[in-house]
Amino acid sequence: MATKILVVDDDVDSLKLIGLMLQRQGYEVEGANSGGQAIEKAIATPPDLIILDVMMPDMDGYTVCKELRGNPRTKEIPIIMFTAKTLIDDKVAGFEAGADDYLTKPTHPAELASRVKAILARSAAAKRGGGSEGHSYAFIGAKGGVGTTTLVANVGALLAARGTTALVDFRLGQGTLGLSLGAGRSTGLANVVSRNPTEITASAVDSELVTHNTGLKLLLSSPRPRETQLNISLDAALATIKSLEELAQNVLIDLGPGLNRLSARIIREVNMTVLVVEPTRIAMAMARNILDEIRQLGVAEGYIFVTMVNRTPSGIQMSWQEAERILGISNIAMISPAPELAFQAAEAGVPLVRYQPDAIVVSQFAKLTEELVKRINNE
Ligand SMILES: Nc1ncnc2c1ncn2[C@@H]1O[C@H](COP(=O)(O)OP(=O)(O)OP(=O)(O)O)[C@@H](O)[C@H]1O
Numbered sequence: 327m328a329t330k331i332l333v334v335d336d337d338v339d340s341l342k343l344i345g346l347m348l349q350r351q352g353y354e355v356e357g358a359n360s361g362g363q364a365i366e367k368a369i370a371t372p373p374d375l376i377i378l379d380v381m382m383p384d385m386d387g388y389t390v391c392k393e394l395r396g397n398p399r400t401k402e403i404p405i406i407m408f409t410a411k412t413l414i415d416d417k418v419a420g421f422e423a424g425a426d427d428y429l430t431k432p433t434h435p436a437e438l439a440s441r442v443k444a445i446l447a448r449s450a451a452a453k454r455g456g457g458s459e460g461h462s463y464a465f466i467g468a469k470g471g472v473g474t475t476t477l478v479a480n481v482g483a484l485l486a487a488r489g490t491t492a493l494v495d496f497r498l499g500q501g502t503l504g505l506s507l508g509a510g511r512s513t514g515l516a517n518v519v520s521r522n523p524t525e526i527t528a529s530a531v532d533s534e535l536v537t538h539n540t541g542l543k544l545l546l547s548s549p550r551p552r553e554t555q556l557n558i559s560l561d562a563a564l565a566t567i568k569s570l571e572e573l574a575q576n577v578l579i580d581l582g583p584g585l586n587r588l589s590a591r592i593i594r595e596v597n598m599t600v601l602v603v604e605p606t607r608i609a610m611a612m613a614r615n616i617l618d619e620i621r622q623l624g625v626a627e628g629y630i631f632v633t634m635v636n637r638t639p640s641g642i643q644m645s646w647q648e649a650e651r652i653l654g655i656s657n658i659a660m661i662s663p664a665p666e667l668a669f670q671a672a673e674a675g676v677p678l679v680r681y682q683p684d685a686i687v688v689s690q691f692a693k694l695t696e697e698l699v700k701r702i703n704n705e
């Protein structure tokens with residue numbers, strides 16, 4: 327995963343120098359040459375880390391730092407303050423303003439690299455470590471109709487017992503999540519992503535959520551074909567997910583089948599990706615390619631979880647061992663065929679896990695949910 331660092335310095339030469347050092351370490355670097363520009367950029371597309379010069383003419387680093395800490399979109403971003411001064415007072419002022427670390431100029435590239443690495447590791451651990459921080463899960467189908475939406479609804483219903491849970495149907499014009507949960511045809515997601523990305527805030531998203539009788543919060547796509555004409559920008563999609571993470575402890579994203587530019591970007595952003603397959607030759611071939619691609623996005627093996635939904639009534643014979651061999655992975659969750667139940671629950675507009683809690687397939691959804699929670703908490 328290309329980690330993005332925003333470097334802020336009014337001096338173009340040091341901006342270039344620091345940028346180059348970081349690029350050599352494999353980071354994606356963006357520059358800003360004033361405090362105002364830094365705040366604008368950080369809000370538009372929040373980076374993973376900000377390196378901030380203290381002495382700048384228009385707005386000094388402390389003020390920038392305080393501003394960033396005061397905005398929900400940027401308050402969690404780690405900040406390293408960078409300055410030519412070596413006075414201890416500056417260090418204190420920097421930490422008071424909310425900086426995570428402090429570096430003095432000129433800095434040796436090795437020192438810069440090690441500080442950056444340490445801060446990023448700390449912030450990644452904090453992100454995974456639970457607490458009040460939200461967890462996000464992306465669900466992607468190896469192909470259409472493999473049971474992705476059913477999985478989102480049921481894992482979501484089980485997670486709702488543990489904390490506030492939001493489901494997003496990221497399928498403008500092809501939204502079936504609302505229909506399958508009997509929640510109607512809200513155009514919530516379309517309304518949100520039509521906004522300017524900087525206006526996609528938690529409260530803006532909150533006003534578009536539909537609350538289901540299971541307590542799930544739903545941000546829905548409607549089934550109206552016209553909605554497909556709306557293009558979701560990457561920035562709008564990411565701002566939507568960030569806002570949902572502020573509103574709910576668990577965020578589940580139904581990306582639908584296949585990998586595309588948008589879903590690939592979202593997968594880089596979430597804590598866990600669930601790839602849904604079925605035991606057919608075609609779906610397995612699709613899954614293998616998608617898996618390769620997801621790995622190339624830099625997602626670590628432990629954060630990809632494959633689930634095989636066997637929807638075939640007669641139960642095509644493919645063991646989990648066979649599936650694991652084909653996909654080259656070591657852990658796969660299985661959901662047994664339950665055509666009657668799946669049909670009845672969908673007709674009733676109730677997640678299967680609520681419709682018939684003692685069914686075998688429900689214990690499989692529960693086991694899968696347990697496993698996801700364990701992994702995301704790094705246990
Ligand atoms: N374990 C199961 N056994 C039998 N049928 C199932 C099972 N899980 C889901 N189904 C049924 O399979 C059909 C497709 O499910 P779903 O809509 O969840 O798939 P999807 O992958 O989201 O489809 P799409 O690609 O259209 O978004 C539905 O009719 C659903 O009720």
Ligand SMILES: [Mg+2]
Nearest residue numbers: 474475502582
């Ligand atoms: Mg679906």
